Structures are given as C-alpha cells and as structure tokens.
Amino acid sequence: MKVSELGEFGLIERIKAQLTSPGNDLIEGIGDDVAIIRTDSDEYLLATCDIHLEEVHFRREFITPYQLGQRAIAVNISDIAAMGGTPTHFLVSLGLPAETEVDYIDQLYRGMERAAKRSGASIAGGNITRSPQLMIDIFLLGKVKHDLLITRSGAQQEDLILVTGDLGKGAAGLRLLNRQTTDKDEMIDAQLLRTAHLTPVPRLPESRIITRLQTATAMIDLSDGLASDLGHICRASKKGAVIWAERLPISAATRRAAALTDYDPLHLALYGGEDYEILFSAPQEMVAALQQAVTAETGTPVTVVGKIVSSAEGMKVIIADKPYPLLAQGWDHLA
Amino acid sequence: MKVSELGEFGLIERIKAQLTSPGNDLIEGIGDDVAIIRTDSDEYLLATCDIHLEEVHFRREFITPYQLGQRAIAVNISDIAAMGGTPTHFLVSLGLPAETEVDYIDQLYRGMERAAKRSGASIAGGNITRSPQLMIDIFLLGKVKHDLLITRSGAQQEDLILVTGDLGKGAAGLRLLNRQTTDKDEMIDAQLLRTAHLTPVPRLPESRIITRLQTATAMIDLSDGLASDLGHICRASKKGAVIWAERLPISAATRRAAALTDYDPLHLALYGGEDYEILFSAPQEMVAALQQAVTAETGTPVTVVGKIVSSAEGMKVIIADKPYPLLAQGWDHLA
CATH class of the missing domain: 3.90.650.10 (PurM-like C-terminal domain)
Structure with missing residues (x-):
C-alpha cells in the first residue's frame, strides 16, 4: 500500500500504533500538532514543527522571501497559541538550492525575525543544507502553565x-x-x-x-x-x-x-x-x-x-x- | 551573490550578524550545532536539528529504511552527546513522495525507535507532508546539568x-x-x-x-x-x-x-x-x-x-x- 492511499491522518495513526515507547513524561505525543512534555516546573514544555516546501506549499512567484519568513513562523506560533502556550525558541532547518541569492536568505530571515519578535520568541539555532527546492522547516518550543493548558479533548455536550x-x-x-x-x-x-x-x-x-x-x-x-x-x-x-x-x-x-x-x-x-x-x-x-x-x-x-x-x-x-x-x-x- | 559562493559557514555567520534579538536566555544560539537554553531548573534545555534529504544525503539504493531511521536519530544524538547532554524527545518532520510504500515508513520508524530507545529518548511528535523527495528532518531536545555542560569554547593552551x-x-x-x-x-x-x-x-x-x-x-x-x-x-x-x-x-x-x-x-x-x-x-x-x-x-x-x-x-x-x-x-x- 502507498502512503497516498492511507492518507496523512491514516499514516499518523499507523505510526502512533507502532511506537511502543511513547515516553511517560508526555501529556500529548504523536497525533497532536504539539507535543506536551512534563518538566520539573509548573510549566509544560511544548514542541511543534511545520514545514514550507517550494512547489508543495508555496511558489516563489507568489510570495516574497520576507512574507515567506513571516508565514513559516506564524503557522508554528498558531499551533502553540491554540494550546494557550507562549512561544519561546525557534530552530530553523533550511534547505537551499546552491544558486539561491544571499539577498533572498537575508529577506527570509528578516521576515522570520519580525514574526518571531512580535510573538516574544527568538531564533535559537538551526541547520542549513543543500536541497533541490527551497525548504523551511521550523521547530518551535513553547511553554504553558499547567492550569492554563487547553487541549482538544475537553469539549462537553451543550458547549x-x-x-x-x-x-x-x-x-x-x-x-x-x-x-x-x-x-x-x-x-x-x-x-x-x-x-x-x-x-x-x-x-x-x-x-x-x-x-x-x-x-x-x-x-x-x-x-x-x-x-x-x-x-x-x-x-x-x-x-x-x-x-x-x-x-x-x-x-x-x-x-x-x-x-x-x-x-x-x-x-x-x-x-x-x-x-x-x-x-x-x-x-x-x-x-x-x-x-x-x-x-x-x-x-x-x-x-x-x-x-x-x-x-x-x-x-x-x-x-x-x-x-x-x-x-x-x-x-x-x-x- | 549566491549562497554557494558564500558557503555554509559564511552564510551562518551572515545570518547570525543580522539577527538583532538573540534571546537573553540563550547560552549558545545560531552558529553552534545545539542551542543551549537557560531554564528555571539546574539543567539547560538543549535543542538541535539535522536533516536527511534523498539524493543529497542518501540514496535509497544504498540504505534500507530501517538503517536510515537509525542514522537520522544517531546523528542528532551525537550533537547532544558532544555537549555532555542527555537526549530526551524527538520530533520527526517527514516529507514523503505520495507513491512511498507504507511498509517503507513502518521500517523507517522501527529504525528511528530503536536508535531513540537505545539513547533513552522517545519520539514525541512531528509533522508529515508531501515532498518530491524523501526527507527526514529530526528535531531533538535534550538536557544537561549546568556543571556538566562542555562547549567548544574552553580549550586551553597545552591541552x-x-x-x-x-x-x-x-x-x-x-x-x-x-x-x-x-x-x-x-x-x-x-x-x-x-x-x-x-x-x-x-x-x-x-x-x-x-x-x-x-x-x-x-x-x-x-x-x-x-x-x-x-x-x-x-x-x-x-x-x-x-x-x-x-x-x-x-x-x-x-x-x-x-x-x-x-x-x-x-x-x-x-x-x-x-x-x-x-x-x-x-x-x-x-x-x-x-x-x-x-x-x-x-x-x-x-x-x-x-x-x-x-x-x-x-x-x-x-x-x-x-x-x-x-x-x-x-x-x-x-x-
């Protein structure tokens, strides 16, 4: 069977069922957009990732690098926001065609930094590699106080x-x-x-x-x-x-x-x-x-x-x- | 100027110089393989990422999906190990051609889980998207006690x-x-x-x-x-x-x-x-x-x-x- 027949959520369910060690400090793991990790403090650690891949998620003719940087950060922040969390640190995993102009990357980072700053988070690191297509994979860490966490699972009848x-x-x-x-x-x-x-x-x-x-x-x-x-x-x-x-x-x-x-x-x-x-x-x-x-x-x-x-x-x-x-x-x- | 002329480390230096808000809770940020983040406890939070991209970092004819899963996890653990850290949680960002066999993904996750378990860490989440080439971007969190951290910067003459x-x-x-x-x-x-x-x-x-x-x-x-x-x-x-x-x-x-x-x-x-x-x-x-x-x-x-x-x-x-x-x-x- 091919992954296209199983679909995204079918594949995620299959992966989830297969993993035998989910980690006992995980409140939410595979299947949610955000991993919720218990720590020693009164806050949970949140971790999420979301990718922008050229020709799949965007086309360079329709989005400027500055906009693309803002967008890549924004969609990750949205996931943390949806749990009541505060974004804290980004890692940026970048795949670049060798002929990419340095100016394009400058603009991309300016956009990312603008969106990050607006949310109060900072860019903490990352990774750069060669790639046939432009690829921006953002990893975002966040935090939320135990009693402020809202997940998907608490909806009540008549709400x-x-x-x-x-x-x-x-x-x-x-x-x-x-x-x-x-x-x-x-x-x-x-x-x-x-x-x-x-x-x-x-x-x-x-x-x-x-x-x-x-x-x-x-x-x-x-x-x-x-x-x-x-x-x-x-x-x-x-x-x-x-x-x-x-x-x-x-x-x-x-x-x-x-x-x-x-x-x-x-x-x-x-x-x-x-x-x-x-x-x-x-x-x-x-x-x-x-x-x-x-x-x-x-x-x-x-x-x-x-x-x-x-x-x-x-x-x-x-x-x-x-x-x-x-x-x-x-x-x-x-x- | 193109990024190929500037080179990987030249580009990283340029990005680092451009970012104006490095975050005051960062011990190490852009430029190191691992971000070192201050927390409220006596441990630093460590975060790193490393990507495996088909045709750039591997070719399917030479590596089985099980080996590829092990390798993707291992190279990330190596970065955390090099700081004296303990790996704790992985996020897996996966890009898949639609015609990928589900069995290939099963084997890939088995390899990842084996390498993760051996290190004591667990797979906590991730993200799946369509991609023309197989892409595995691993995001790894870890921790290290303040007094056990070793960075790149402490070498002394005559050591x-x-x-x-x-x-x-x-x-x-x-x-x-x-x-x-x-x-x-x-x-x-x-x-x-x-x-x-x-x-x-x-x-x-x-x-x-x-x-x-x-x-x-x-x-x-x-x-x-x-x-x-x-x-x-x-x-x-x-x-x-x-x-x-x-x-x-x-x-x-x-x-x-x-x-x-x-x-x-x-x-x-x-x-x-x-x-x-x-x-x-x-x-x-x-x-x-x-x-x-x-x-x-x-x-x-x-x-x-x-x-x-x-x-x-x-x-x-x-x-x-x-x-x-x-x-x-x-x-x-x-x-």
Missing part, C-alpha cells in the same frame, strides 16, 4: 463552538493568487485576501485572553479547515458537533472572491483551511464574557458557529434548516 | 586533543558504497565500513564518562571532519592546534579501502567527515585517567591526536616531522 476572526479567507486568497485583474474593487479584495493567505497573523493575544479566563473546554487552530480541525476536537473529546452554516463569519471579500472563481463560499469556510483562526468550545453561560473580553482587548470578533452534541449524532452542518453530514476532511498533506 | 574510536571510516564507507567485488577480504572491509557509514553509533556512553570526570575543556562531535570540527573548537576557544598525523587512529580496513579507491587515508581521517566520534581537549595530567575510564567502561579506545597551541600558531598537521597548514574545511553543505 457552544466559537471561532475568532473570519473563515474562508485563506483559501479565497489562494484562489486569487494568480488572477490578473484591472477591476478596482476586485484588486482591493484580492490584496486583502492574498495578504490573509500569505502572511496570516497568529491569534496569540486572543488565545491568551481565552486561556486566562479558564472557561474554554477545548481549543485548536484552523490550519486544515474547520471541518477537519473540528473533527480533531470531536474525536479527542468523544463528542459530535453541529455547525450552523448561516452563522459562519465569511467576509464580503471572501464571498465576492468565491463568486468570481465559481466556488461556494461555504465550502471555502468549512473545508478551505489555512485560516489560522482559533476554534474553541465553552459552556453557554461563559460565551458572552469570552466574546467581550477578546473583542474589547484585541478588536477581533468572536462568533458562535455551532454546538457540541453527543458522539452518536456525529458531525453535521445545518444549511437552511436541513442537516448535512460534515465530513472531517480538509487538506490532506499526502493526497 | 591535549583526544578522539574516541577511529577516523576516516565514515568517508571510507561512503567510497565503498557502490563498489562491487568478489574478493573476500575486500567484502569484509566493505561490510564493516559501510555499516560505520550507514548506521553510526553515537558516542553517548563515552561522552557521559568524559563529562562526569569534569576535566575535559572543550568537546564537539566529528560530523564534518576532524579539520573542520577542530576548527570550530579553535575559533570558539581562540586557540590554535597541532595534529600529529602519525598518531591518528585509522583502522586497517580504512587504509585498505583508501588504497583500493586511490585515496589518501590521512585525507579521509582529516577531511572525510561523518565519523560521529567525539573530539575533545583536556589538560595533559588528566588524559590518562580519561582514556582509562572511557575504555574500561565502554571498550572504546581514546587516542591523543594533537595539542592545543596559541591562536597565533594557527592550525597545523605534522606529517613526518614537517608542519603543513590544516585547513578548517570539510563537508560544506552548500558547496
């Missing part, structure tokens, strides 16, 4: 499901990357959505507020798409979920971009991925305080998009009062 | 320079990888040297003994070759070094392999790289005790190969009583 910011913009931006236009409104939309796609801003301040209030029950970042990432919460929490399509925060620009490219905006929001928003669950009576605190301090809207239900009910999306199955699928890195 | 095991075998094994032969003696040599090259055993027990005695002044692992890695010690310690060619431990198999492939065994030992032995310096009066302790407990020989001198004298190798300049060069990952 509401909330999301920061708006959905579908990452995928809409990707669809507009190589479109040429002279229409002024379309140019403004394209500019906005491309920026959202190319240089997502991780929701670190928002996650800090959510964490501090200690009322959220489960949390994840939206890298693979709402359906896929909500699927992780449901599986880990052994629950089901209902999403209300009409309540999904989809911007006017995303809707116009979807129309322009003959695509369903709802599909972008549910399955598009790369939004790097925070998806979380909380008891109903806590929701108003959570929304208010995040928006008051950061300006970022927080929207109720659904409800946690029993695992027997599975995952559904309600469109015009009719339930449809919500497939826990999104971006498969091996498909 | 002797020692090395575990024997030199040139990694490069000799590489040269024999694709040779066919029916000669029995040559087959035995080839088997031995290929194994040394494909699945090096990191010198973790040896480094623990060296560290425990607290007399070594500087330490590094031999990944790029003695000349290059000794160069790192000399630069960090602001010293020079003399290497005595006649005293370099070069095995009979390495000498025969060198003769077979028309190569100078001394060149393999000085510049070949990939030996994953430990190179360290110690005051002369401590050397006998160090050698005896390591060999008695592990069976691994420890050989005096040279002496630390003033930085004004530079780096030399003495061959038949004549000094020759020792170029701090070896494997350049961007050349």
Whole structure:
C-alpha cells in the first residue's frame, strides 16, 4: 500500500500504533500538532514543527522571501497559541538550492525575525543544507502553565463552538493568487485576501485572553479547515458537533472572491483551511464574557458557529434548516 | 551573490550578524550545532536539528529504511552527546513522495525507535507532508546539568586533543558504497565500513564518562571532519592546534579501502567527515585517567591526536616531522 492511499491522518495513526515507547513524561505525543512534555516546573514544555516546501506549499512567484519568513513562523506560533502556550525558541532547518541569492536568505530571515519578535520568541539555532527546492522547516518550543493548558479533548455536550476572526479567507486568497485583474474593487479584495493567505497573523493575544479566563473546554487552530480541525476536537473529546452554516463569519471579500472563481463560499469556510483562526468550545453561560473580553482587548470578533452534541449524532452542518453530514476532511498533506 | 559562493559557514555567520534579538536566555544560539537554553531548573534545555534529504544525503539504493531511521536519530544524538547532554524527545518532520510504500515508513520508524530507545529518548511528535523527495528532518531536545555542560569554547593552551574510536571510516564507507567485488577480504572491509557509514553509533556512553570526570575543556562531535570540527573548537576557544598525523587512529580496513579507491587515508581521517566520534581537549595530567575510564567502561579506545597551541600558531598537521597548514574545511553543505 502507498502512503497516498492511507492518507496523512491514516499514516499518523499507523505510526502512533507502532511506537511502543511513547515516553511517560508526555501529556500529548504523536497525533497532536504539539507535543506536551512534563518538566520539573509548573510549566509544560511544548514542541511543534511545520514545514514550507517550494512547489508543495508555496511558489516563489507568489510570495516574497520576507512574507515567506513571516508565514513559516506564524503557522508554528498558531499551533502553540491554540494550546494557550507562549512561544519561546525557534530552530530553523533550511534547505537551499546552491544558486539561491544571499539577498533572498537575508529577506527570509528578516521576515522570520519580525514574526518571531512580535510573538516574544527568538531564533535559537538551526541547520542549513543543500536541497533541490527551497525548504523551511521550523521547530518551535513553547511553554504553558499547567492550569492554563487547553487541549482538544475537553469539549462537553451543550458547549457552544466559537471561532475568532473570519473563515474562508485563506483559501479565497489562494484562489486569487494568480488572477490578473484591472477591476478596482476586485484588486482591493484580492490584496486583502492574498495578504490573509500569505502572511496570516497568529491569534496569540486572543488565545491568551481565552486561556486566562479558564472557561474554554477545548481549543485548536484552523490550519486544515474547520471541518477537519473540528473533527480533531470531536474525536479527542468523544463528542459530535453541529455547525450552523448561516452563522459562519465569511467576509464580503471572501464571498465576492468565491463568486468570481465559481466556488461556494461555504465550502471555502468549512473545508478551505489555512485560516489560522482559533476554534474553541465553552459552556453557554461563559460565551458572552469570552466574546467581550477578546473583542474589547484585541478588536477581533468572536462568533458562535455551532454546538457540541453527543458522539452518536456525529458531525453535521445545518444549511437552511436541513442537516448535512460534515465530513472531517480538509487538506490532506499526502493526497 | 549566491549562497554557494558564500558557503555554509559564511552564510551562518551572515545570518547570525543580522539577527538583532538573540534571546537573553540563550547560552549558545545560531552558529553552534545545539542551542543551549537557560531554564528555571539546574539543567539547560538543549535543542538541535539535522536533516536527511534523498539524493543529497542518501540514496535509497544504498540504505534500507530501517538503517536510515537509525542514522537520522544517531546523528542528532551525537550533537547532544558532544555537549555532555542527555537526549530526551524527538520530533520527526517527514516529507514523503505520495507513491512511498507504507511498509517503507513502518521500517523507517522501527529504525528511528530503536536508535531513540537505545539513547533513552522517545519520539514525541512531528509533522508529515508531501515532498518530491524523501526527507527526514529530526528535531531533538535534550538536557544537561549546568556543571556538566562542555562547549567548544574552553580549550586551553597545552591541552591535549583526544578522539574516541577511529577516523576516516565514515568517508571510507561512503567510497565503498557502490563498489562491487568478489574478493573476500575486500567484502569484509566493505561490510564493516559501510555499516560505520550507514548506521553510526553515537558516542553517548563515552561522552557521559568524559563529562562526569569534569576535566575535559572543550568537546564537539566529528560530523564534518576532524579539520573542520577542530576548527570550530579553535575559533570558539581562540586557540590554535597541532595534529600529529602519525598518531591518528585509522583502522586497517580504512587504509585498505583508501588504497583500493586511490585515496589518501590521512585525507579521509582529516577531511572525510561523518565519523560521529567525539573530539575533545583536556589538560595533559588528566588524559590518562580519561582514556582509562572511557575504555574500561565502554571498550572504546581514546587516542591523543594533537595539542592545543596559541591562536597565533594557527592550525597545523605534522606529517613526518614537517608542519603543513590544516585547513578548517570539510563537508560544506552548500558547496
């Protein structure tokens, strides 16, 4: 059997089942985006990695090295933020074609440093090698106090499901990357959505507020798409979920971009991925305080998009009062 | 200017100079193989990464997935061992062609787990993506008690320079990888040297003994070759070094392999790289005790190969009583 038939998550499950020594100081290991490691202090050590590979994850014609550096750091920070953690140190593993211009690398590091500094973390080391394609593999360490950690597994029945910011913009931006236009409104939309796609801003301040209030029950970042990432919460929490399509925060620009490219905006929001928003669950009576605190301090809207239900009910999306199955699928890195 | 003109270490220096926020909890950052991070406890946190990329660092026809898994882990452990550290957790960042057989991945993880278990560390997480070539980027965390840390920077004038095991075998094994032969003696040599090259055993027990005695002044692992890695010690310690060619431990198999492939065994030992032995310096009066302790407990020989001198004298190798300049060069990952 080939890995493409098994798929990314199938392969991860297979690897997980095969490893016999998971390490008894691990709170979360293989299968989660972030490893959570017990230490001698009252903080857990967090470790995650995420790669940007030329022609697979980006094309040089559509992203500047400065943007690419920012993006590589941002998507890693997003994973740490989704646990309530604080990023601390990066290692940068770089694969470079020999003919790469030194100036390109200068710009790449400037972008990485900007995104790292903004998060309070520093670049601590790494590794450089020759490679036929440009490759940036970021390893990020972080920390979180024991009582502030939020994982995927705590969602309770009747909890509401909330999301920061708006959905579908990452995928809409990707669809507009190589479109040429002279229409002024379309140019403004394209500019906005491309920026959202190319240089997502991780929701670190928002996650800090959510964490501090200690009322959220489960949390994840939206890298693979709402359906896929909500699927992780449901599986880990052994629950089901209902999403209300009409309540999904989809911007006017995303809707116009979807129309322009003959695509369903709802599909972008549910399955598009790369939004790097925070998806979380909380008891109903806590929701108003959570929304208010995040928006008051950061300006970022927080929207109720659904409800946690029993695992027997599975995952559904309600469109015009009719339930449809919500497939826990999104971006498969091996498909 | 292209990165190939600047070279690996030139590029690292450039990156280091450009970063304005090195992080005030870093003992060592960019430029060292391992980041050393201050924590609240009496231990430093260590973090390193090293990549194996198909067609650049290995070819599938010459290494089994099980060996490749062992090797990827081993070269990272070697970096942690060279600081007196203990490896604790791995993250595995994997890039896979979609047509890779699942069985290949199973074997790869078995090899990784074997090498990890042997070192006492566990696989804590990672990341999988599609890639045109097989890519294994290992991120390794470790720890070391404050008073046991040995860096590259403590070598003192008149210290002797020692090395575990024997030199040139990694490069000799590489040269024999694709040779066919029916000669029995040559087959035995080839088997031995290929194994040394494909699945090096990191010198973790040896480094623990060296560290425990607290007399070594500087330490590094031999990944790029003695000349290059000794160069790192000399630069960090602001010293020079003399290497005595006649005293370099070069095995009979390495000498025969060198003769077979028309190569100078001394060149393999000085510049070949990939030996994953430990190179360290110690005051002369401590050397006998160090050698005896390591060999008695592990069976691994420890050989005096040279002496630390003033930085004004530079780096030399003495061959038949004549000094020759020792170029701090070896494997350049961007050349």
